[in-house]
Amino acid sequence: MDKLIAFFLCFVLLPFYLVAQLAEDVIYLKDGSILRGNILKTDTGVNVRFEIIGRNQLVIPDSAIRLILINQQKQSTGNETLTSPVELSADVSFYGGTKNSGGFTFVTSYQFPFRLSAGVGLGTEWFSYQQFPFSTDVSY
Secondary structure (H helix, E strand, O other): OOHHHHHHHHHHHHHHHHEEEEEEEEEEEEEOOEEEEEEEEEEEOOOEEEEEHHHEEEEHHHHEEEEEEEEEEEOOOOOOOOOOEEEEEEHHHHHHHOOOOEEEEEEEEEEEEOEEEEEEEEEEEOOOOOEEEEEEEEOO
């Protein structure tokens, strides 16, 4: 039962983790340039190792940096939708023909940019005995 609770917590906490990835670090350079990405390593007084889009890494000397902002919300360009690519759905079922039968299922899915959606789910069903179905969901 403890494993089941841990599994459900993963499905509940996973969307929050993915939303947290919408933050980025911003470095303002003295020449007026603005770099957005993730700070990998900081050597105070020497340089900063910075990762930008595409896993490209830059080593920026401290003398070229004017300001560093950490964990800033990513700016919207206006072209993308503001909906989360992660969807958590719950399904409650009642089955006829048997006494005290029913169940519920939770499915967490991710919507890829090219219309593909994939997810996994776990639930419980009660008949004359209890079952724990595991499900996968793929749609295009």
